Amino acid sequence: MIGGDAPVDGADALPLLGYVPVLLPEQLGDPAFRTSHGVRYAYVVGAMANGITSEALVEAAARAGMLAFFGAAGLDPGRVEQAIDRLSANLGDKPFGFNLIHSPNEPDLEAAIVELYLRRRVRCVSASAYLGLTLPLVKYRLAGIHRDADGRVVIPNRVVAKVSRIEVARKFFSPPPVDMVRALVDAGALTAEQAELAAQVPVAEDLTAEADSGGHTDNRPALALIPTMLALRDEMQARHAYEVKLRVGAAGGIATPASAAAAFAMGAAYVLTGTVNQACVESGTSDAVRAMLADAEQADVMMAPAADMFEMGVKVQVLKRGTMFALRARKLYELYRAHGSIEALPALQRAMLERDYFRCTLEEAWLQTRDFFATRDPSQNERAERDPKHKLALVFRKYLGQSSNWANVGEPTRQADYQVWCGPAMGAFNEWTRGSSLAEPARREAVTVAHNLLVGAAALTRANWLRAQGVALPVDAATFAPREPEALAKLLRPAAEEAEVVR
Numbered sequence: 323m324i325g326g327d328a329p330v331d332g333a334d335a336l337p338l339l340g341y342v343p344v345l346l347p348e349q350l351g352d353p354a355f356r357t358s359h360g361v362r363y364a365y366v367v368g369a370m371a372n373g374i375t376s377e378a379l380v381e382a383a384a385r386a387g388m389l390a391f392f393g394a395a396g397l398d399p400g401r402v403e404q405a406i407d408r409l410s411a412n413l414g415d416k417p418f419g420f421n422l423i424h425s426p427n428e429p430d431l432e433a434a435i436v437e438l439y440l441r442r443r444v445r446c447v448s449a450s451a452y453l454g455l456t457l458p459l460v461k462y463r464l465a466g467i468h469r470d471a472d473g474r475v476v477i478p479n480r481v482v483a484k485v486s487r488i489e490v491a492r493k494f495f496s497p498p499p500v501d502m503v504r505a506l507v508d509a510g511a512l513t514a515e516q517a518e519l520a521a522q523v524p525v526a527e528d529l530t531a532e533a534d535s536g537g538h539t540d541n542r543p544a545l546a547l548i549p550t551m552l553a554l555r556d557e558m559q560a561r562h563a564y565e566v567k568l569r570v571g572a573a574g575g576i577a578t579p580a581s582a583a584a585a586f587a588m589g590a591a592y593v594l595t596g597t598v599n600q601a602c603v604e605s606g607t608s609d610a611v612r613a614m615l616a617d618a619e620q621a622d623v624m625m626a627p628a629a630d631m632f633e634m635g636v637k638v639q640v641l642k643r644g645t646m647f648a649l650r651a652r653k654l655y656e657l658y659r660a661h662g663s664i665e666a667l668p669a670l671q672r673a674m675l676e677r678d679y680f681r682c683t684l685e686e687a688w689l690q691t692r693d694f695f696a697t698r699d700p701s702q703n704e705r706a707e708r709d710p711k712h713k714l715a716l717v718f719r720k721y722l723g724q725s726s727n728w729a730n731v732g733e734p735t736r737q738a739d740y741q742v743w744c745g746p747a748m749g750a751f752n753e754w755t756r757g758s759s760l761a762e763p764a765r766r767e768a769v770t771v772a773h774n775l776l777v778g779a780a781a782l783t784r785a786n787w788l789r790a791q792g793v794a795l796p797v798d799a800a801t802f803a804p805r806e807p808e809a810l811a812k813l814l815r816p817a818a819e820e821a822e823v824v825r
């Protein structure tokens with residue numbers, strides 16, 4: 323309540339200027355999201371490939387009542403299973419999930435990961451990079467669907483889709499396609515009764531609208547994307563009348579209390595962060611990368627060719643400052659477009675690649691690439707032997723793949739080649755945390771970051787409520803500087819103890 327220093331009633335009373343109720347960080351977002359996933363906060367730590375969203379990061383988030391997705395993309399099923407072993411042992415029945423990434427170049431890998439998740443009862447996945455639905459994804463979603471004693475449809479496996487295009491979102495908010503359901507019945511993966519129930523559920527109940535972000539991104543502005551996705555949610559809910567109502571969360575650029583508050587104010591059921599978590603001590607990257615990220619400003623990012631969908635011209639958003647990766651990767655894509663084989667590369671260009679990029683001859687690079695695919699996906703080698711342009715693509719993709727590994731392990735001789743996925747969120751985060759303990763890479767703990775974003779979002783939301791009542795706030799009441807964990811702990815008390823008067 324705002325009324326100056328005098329009592330609010332009696333002879334000396336001041337006029338009431340505004341009223342703002344308590345808003346706790348755990349009240350932000352959609353309560354149904356929190357209940358459905360068994361989390362305290364409507365806050366999700368997004369998957370980051372190659373275990374950058376590491377076991378340690380998932381554990382920290384889960385223990386703090388947040389949902390985190392292990393970064394399974396780019397890892398083989400054996401490594402992913404190790405993560406399942408550790409997380410199930412350490413987290414018990416606390417909620418957590420795994421990434422299920424669409425792999426158009428490696429459909430067998432996507433199918434193998436789904437079989438692993440089904441066998442190990444992984445109950446929640448973040449489905450990403452899908453342009454259309456695939457049979458393994460639908461199989462995952464529908465496995466175990468049944469009616470309970472009260473006749474309600476129960477579906478054990480949850481899919482949180484991550485999407486930046488409306489036409490893809492529509493597929494996730496629809497029931498699974500009839501032809502895929504039929505194929506699963508024919509393959510013995512579903513019974514006829516289960517197939518009937520499939521028509522009553524969406525492929526995903528939760529859908530993250532992914533705006534301009536680190537990694538794969540369509541660079542959509544959040545302010546335009548979120549309302550569009552929310553309108554689609556309402557249209558699809560009205561059309562299908564699902565028992566569990568559809569939800570839309572927001573990702574991309576969330577790195578400050580103001581951006582989190584804005585996403586919630588627009589109606590996001592939850593917020594999902596990526597880039598800022600890579601900068602945290604628990605992430606599976608190196609200290610060298612964490613130091614580079616701490617120096618980034620908002621314009622220090624650019625789009626560069628992606629290793630996984632290189633030939634299709636797909637790009638990812640990466641860090642530009644302190645590494646030449648983006649420029650080098652663009653050069654590789656130009657050469658790939660212009661030439662049909664390794665042998666057709668101009669001599670000068672070839673010499674430059676061998677000296678600066680590969681540090682070996684392209685023939686040697688091909689032999690290493692062939693060895694890699696011999697175990698991972700031998701069909702790639704067979705195709706490369708028939709098609710010299712495919713061989714060129716595989717060798718170039720090898721550089722792109724290695725550049726991520728060099729960054730993750732902090733290979734000191736390869737800093738100029740580090741591929742670090744990063745969005746403009748990093749610059750915004752650095753700007754906000756400047757001068758605070760969170761400016762130091764060693765003090766960036768993912769849960770402290772998340773608590774600051776949520777407590778700050780709640781504070782700024784309340785400040786906005788006052789502003790809307792015409793109350794002029796001093797600058798320090800309308801901003802939220804990062805707090806240390808001890809100070810935050812005081813602001814994270816249970817609701818009953820939190821009631822406070824804002825003066």
Ligand SMILES: Cc1cc2nc3c(=O)[nH]c(=O)nc-3n(C[C@H](O)[C@H](O)[C@H](O)COP(=O)(O)O)c2cc1C
Nearest residue numbers: 368369370371395450535536537574575596597743
């Ligand atoms: C280093 C890095 C790796 C990522 N890898 C994946 C991935 O493997 N799968 C995925 O679904 N999203 C991936 N993402 C996207 C994040 O999960 C998240 O959606 C995104 O970073 C949110 O936007 P922000 O970067 O602005 O926070 C990655 C992002 C980063 C920064």
